[in-house]
Amino acid sequence: MNKNSKIYIAGHRGLVGSALLENLQQKGYTNIVTRTHKELDLTNQSKVAEFFKSEEPEYVFLAAAKVGGIVANNVYRGDFIYANMMIQNNVIHQSYKHNVKKLLFLGSTCIYPKNAPQPMKEDYLLTDTLEYTNEPYAIAKIAGIKMCESYNLQYGTNFISVMPTNLYGPNDNFDLEKSHVLPALIRKIHLAKLLHENQYDEVLSDTGFSSIEEAKTYLSSFGVSDSGVEIWGSGKPRREFLWSKDMADACVFIMENRDFKDTFSEGSKEIRNTHINIGTGEDISIKELAETIKTIIGFEGELHYNTNKPDGTLRKLTDVSKLKALGWTYKMNLENGIKEMYDWYRNK
Ligand SMILES: NC(=O)C1=CN([C@@H]2O[C@H](COP(=O)(O)OP(=O)(O)OC[C@H]3O[C@@H](n4cnc5c(N)ncnc54)[C@H](OP(=O)(O)O)[C@@H]3O)[C@@H](O)[C@H]2O)C=CC1
């Protein structure tokens, strides 16, 4: 990529897309193309074709997807498989049709088997059964990896797939039902603290209700009260968290330094598992995460574990040796990241 190459970021207002936009701008890239979801629905095949015909981007970051936490994935199973397959099929296929020089497809580490050995290497893909709660989303992501690989092998395209661990950062989704654990716990614990301190104006402005009784009823349906906060599951699962700006930096690094042809040895008969894991290689339990957030926010109430909610995969620690060997490693430690995210949330 050179500094005036035409770069399309799909999903530029999301958690990763917004960090990608910032990273590219900071590095001096000047010719970035974006469309909001409203301006261009990426599930619409003919609109996506029209967009590629009129813009002819040279590089594509595919960070648009239907994304959500464990419960959203489990409940809206049809939406997750449909939207993700449509978005990636349209963007990857049009990138091929319009001779895009390089595309980066974002998958997820939920593509690996539920009981994969830890840490999870790229080669563990398709070796066993997936976690049930996010099977439709994971199947869509696996199809995306295989589509990139297959187009590269058949048509000579240069499409690379990266598998990020759980991400967090500015512009995350804080919806109490659909978000991931880290933003959900920041918001729930923050609101419980506000209730405990009778800071009702702030509770109303956060939740959008006009009466505190309504706000309390709504929050209690998510296990949030002035004395405690519900944590889904047993607290035992372990997760690895990567700051979204580190994720964006890794994506730009890979886009700048890696081609599909670098991902396999010449003469290989079967070319597969060419994707690259992106993570920190370190994980913590949900209980430890909840306690850390509680301390950072300064809430003194109880944390209750609701085992009627799913735990999901017990552990999904990424093996990041491939990424490290390329020369990239993360910068933000988890505690500082949570502090920055909490500041961002309060000031947004
Ligand atoms: N967040 C995480 O922990 C992880 C994310 N990933 C992957 O990283 C990528 C980015 O995720 P993240 O930034 O968290 O997601 P977000 O939900 O924050 O952002 C997704 C973006 O995609 C856009 N989008 C969704 N549907 C459409 C559509 N039909 N047409 C056009 N735009 C659409 C959204 O626009 P709008 O908001 O307007 O709908 C939004 O800008 C995804 O591929 C995701 O699967 C992988 C592992 C972990």
Ligand SMILES: C[C@H]1O[C@H](OP(=O)(O)OP(=O)(O)OC[C@H]2O[C@@H](n3cnc4c(=O)[nH]c(N)nc43)[C@H](O)[C@@H]2O)[C@@H](O)[C@@H](O)C1=O
């Ligand atoms: C990125 C990743 O995200 C999803 O998988 P997940 O890692 O299970 O994501 P999660 O962040 O929602 O949960 C992590 C853990 O945390 C527990 N947990 C506690 N309390 C809350 C809570 O309040 N909200 C949420 N969401 N989880 C909670 C929860 O029960 C689970 O044990 C998939 O979509 C998957 O497809 C994917 O790619």
